[in-house]
Amino acid sequence: MHKLAENVYAADMTDKPKKKRAAAQLKGEITAYKRRRILEEASHFFFANGYEATTLDSVAEQLNVTKPFIYSYYKNKGELLYEICQTGIQLSLTALEEALAVEGTATEQLKIVVERVARIIIENQRYVTVYLREEKSLTPDDARRIRDLRHTFDTKLAALLEKGKRSGEFDVAAPSRTAIWVSGLLSWIALWYHEGGRWSATEVVMDAITMVQKMVQPAGGPNA
Template sequence: MKTESIRTRGAESSGSISVHDQKREHILAVAEDLFYRNGYAGTTIADIVRELGVTKPFLYYYFSSKSDIFETLCWRASHACLTAMHFKPDDERAAIDKLREGLHRFAAANVSYFKSGTFAYREGGALDPAFMKKLRTMARRFYKELCALLEQARNDGELDFDDAKLTALSIGSIAGFMYTWYKPGGRIGPEDMVKELTRILMKIAGAYSQPASAASKIGRGRNAGRAIRNPSI
């Protein structure tokens, strides 16, 4: 799975992205960066239009308010992450295979939506209570589905852990702490980061063995010394 595909899946399915959608996405990208750097309270509509080089009426054609932009960013990041464990009812693959795919999707979503994925954690007070309720409902479903896969895979003899809920919460916590250490453009590229995170998450889940990924070798030798001196990767 390409990490960029999560953001562009809709455009790819239709073969192209309209000019309207291109402009809308550009607004979101600029606003996302400003919100990430300056926070919700520290970012104004004036800041966004100044960075874009457009007028306020231009922005208001696409979004009704600053909160509309912010909630759009929060929703699509949260939706990408928290629907990672959705599988069709007729998917008869082994639980361990679905778990591995789901964790890969979860890792890819967190890398792809790295900036806006932090907003609900860092800026929850800026979000409407009804909106936060929707996010919590989606999060509960995510953990319910994840726990079910964990328990089924353990029953199949594929995993070794004691408490499914604690294991699931440990896996999910990666989304809440990535912003403290992950630096896009760092020494590990996004594709390798997704592979490595998936491998680590499977270990947290108690997988007995995992194929060694190319990313697992990153950081050894001379790179290991640099990693110790600079923990941001």
């Protein structure tokens, strides 16, 4: 009987760390969900009304929560704007780094980059548009942090273009400058694409791939 009790106690002690980890994970998931909901609602207001015209009271009312509830997850409206504005470039940078980790030619890697980043911009269109419109409303530090991310993206993209130039796949006079052109082409999708409009998301993505390929390939095509 004592042995059984000891085994039960030992099992309980073994389970406690697991339960704590599970509870911590669940709490983290709930917190992340609440932050996402606040961010999503704020992005709607920033997109429709602009940053200056949006109040946290209106965001709280739409979420059916109090303003202190929002403050428990974000310190102010400016932090909300930063989180929205950095989303597109952070996801794009991750997609670029993942594409560069895939074995293949520069042409193959560039196609993956353009396809993934174009889809990210379409899927996060509201966030990217808010950034393009409201960059001036960011604090100097927040604006610099996002510019640093964009610079990292452009630098890594330029390195990929340089790789293609060395292999003869690409004909680009200045890879660093071409990288900025490619980034701009992709970013501006957010300003003119309309869901359910004339072109589907897939058509836009495929067009982006074609346009970038034409921008970098030697005259006469990839095998010229």
